[in-house]
Amino acid sequence: MASFENLVAMANYQEGLREARKIIWRDRGQPVIELDTLRECLDHALRGGLRSAGLAFSIRALVNLVLAIIRIGNVPRDYRPALIRHALFGEDTWRFSAMLGTFTSLYKFLINALPILIPAMNPSSKSNASLELPMHVTAPSEKAAGELNPEDRRRQRLLSLTAHAQLVLIRKRVRRWHAALAGAVAGGLAIMCENRSRRGVISQQMFVRGLQGSYNAYAAARNFQFPYGDVIVFSLACGQIMYAWLLRRDTLPRSYTAWITSASKVPPEAVRINHDLVRTHGFNLKDFETLLAKPDTTGRNKSVLLDFLDRFSILPKVPTSENPYTYLPTVLPSASSALMSSAGVAISRDNPESWYLPFYAQCRATHPAVSSCTLSFFDRFFAVFKWILPIYGGLHFVPAVLFKMEAFKRDPGRVLVRAGLGSMRSSAFLGVFVSLYQIVFCSKHKLHRALTILRNSPTSVMFKHIPQWLIDWLLSKPAFWLTGWIAGLSILVEAKRRRGELAMYVLPKGLESAWVMARGKGLVFRTGKWGDVILTAMGMGMVMSAYQNDPQHLSGLVRRMLYQFIGPN
Template structure:
């Protein structure tokens, strides 16, 4: 993180006006105005001199403003720091031969074209390198060859679409924004809003299954902007609000993972099953018991037999009742008896599995986007990136291990005679309890990113669950078109047609 920018200094003692001659009398007056009281405390400057000092300070600050305009969010120290970081970053990313004057429409077009080329190159290169590194992990496990992996990474549709999306977005945004500025003679928010809306059409380049993800992220980023605008203006602020959002979102995601897996993306659910190392069949059996259905003991035995069960596991399954309160630990980790050992194994296993992934996600952007910084101070940058990679891996490992610990503790208390039941809402609380300590391990600057990754999935899952229970309604055009105005219905019908 960049060093924090200190807040403006306190007003200095008043100085004579530039138009006032400096005489012995004026110097004597200035000296006498700073007399010391009996308790050795300087007297407070006069209101007039304080006003002059603060006015001069504001004039000094204005010298660093862009185009004489005060940066947005300048009312708080956080706002000043953010504005300063943004100004410094923008001043360091301009590429002369890709930047053209936008004083003519021809210049606007050239600027948009070269900007699109740069955006395509950066995004395509970053995506291809990430795919290459992730593919190498499979090659190291004996799945595929290096040449095939490299070909798929650099010539596959995934990287080309990703780069084309950002290239087209950049082209449309620069073309419309600068074109409107030139046409209207002013650069304001209206230009940016129109340009952003039109540039969003570039989303059609992406695969249909990924458009929802992009749309969700863009929406939640816009909400982040609204929150930061109020925060930097001193209107409101919530300490650890990002951690709170992550915890709430994670609770809903873990509830969906255990009780409603069809409400989260299939690939995401498979990742969770692989990371948690709990058999998918065990999750299904536990869902059945939560909803009051008896267990099929033959299916339970067939499941544990596939995982090299221990003698205690086989004994537990043999003596198990089909109406047991909850699927016991023997069905969740049949290959080991100790719950403590299971939690430790989860922690170590997640570290080993996820560290290469986080290393790829941390080091590839470093090489692609921050090469100058890397070359300037390689030791510090590499050591910090490596530490952050371990930190992120530990965050996920703690989350998984602590969730498993809570599940096993619940089962052990049931075996001890505690009347806790097996409510489906316990799994929501377990998710909340796992997320809170885990997110505090992650660096503060990344907590918001993790929250914004989880919240859309949690919101989508919650909506699907509520819709299934008929607590919310779906598309009006699809189900209740009569509630829409005739004009809206006709417009949608002529543009989209029937579903």
């Protein structure tokens, strides 16, 4: 009898654990809850909102706690309790919880109440069949290829094996505009719970996720696929971002430009020198002094930089509105009355090699520790690879162990090897990106110098016919943009399944920079303080329309997160 009671107690304990787990983590295949009155909709929405708020609070507090533990060693001992307390119960945690709780409550109420409020617009039973996901998705091995209908084939192409398993999900049958309206209203109001400083990042991410889902749905409906679409999107965004990093830093968040500078391994002084020389044909002498004072700056690079300063101080100042390479030959004296630098170099219009100065950050400034541009390619690659490997290692190893515990228990060696190879591949991608940008940056400037000197040389015959404006295109804004686009092609090194996520990460930054530039030129309207709210509403309208009707068109990460907070309805 005692052993029977122990078995009953153990069974009750296991059942209690399962019920407690359901409060935190939603199991796949949860059935749709049928709601017939507005009171039931309100009760369902409030319970779902409280659950989401609690889950969001726990997630944000845990993330803040991990970040606090990482930096706690640099905090005085007396302030450490306050740091931990703020990480767990600070304003950011409460705001994040309120945002997701508000969104869940509003969305759940609207998505279930709209069919009751507008019964004439309820979908017919015939149309319901096209909007409802199957109760069970058959694995590819369970059906022969010939037995799959076109819709099953389309979904099978779009979904990974993991996503096939995830699609044992049931959605409430709704009209698309119901989901879009509910998502837009809930998203627009919920984002107001967050700090203004964070609204921009959230709204941009939701907008591009909505674009991703809408594009995938449109492409699937018309049965076409854009080859290497993720690569093209990533490269276009990188072109805009890298142009802004060098010439329009005001259009990017300060923290983001600081991260790019750190990842590029380019001295911050070189970035400022490039901006000033391109924009104003001048520079801040302190930036050069800092570069020259660096202990790892090579002697060859120091001599080239000092020669630049020497000749620049003698040459006539170039007005901002003028092109240096057409202006200087017209104002410099001939060889008979040449200007003399302090190093004894004669500067005249007859010797273009003497007056040619880089009105951009020359190679010696961008890689002061390496004298050779070719060797700098390898130096940058290994420096970036070593720098980013611990970060990518965490991103690959932690999910592989925590979120795939069963696979890890079955074959830990295989999981760890795959995570290690993935970390190295991702690190190699960023290393190639930085190295490729550096080598293209140096190459186009070397080509500009060679062509300009040949064109202005008195003995040159063939190169005199090349227009200077054509040569100067190598220093133009489109050339800076194209350099970033070429570097973006390095995403081909990354695993195909990660390219889409990387593209969705950089796209908001590129769009934000382009929008700010266009707004400065008067090409687009100003959104004021409501811009983030409007953008979030648009994005969540698209996201929830796809989630409720065609979740396979959303990325797996977004789909799984929404299911945990929203469920089937």
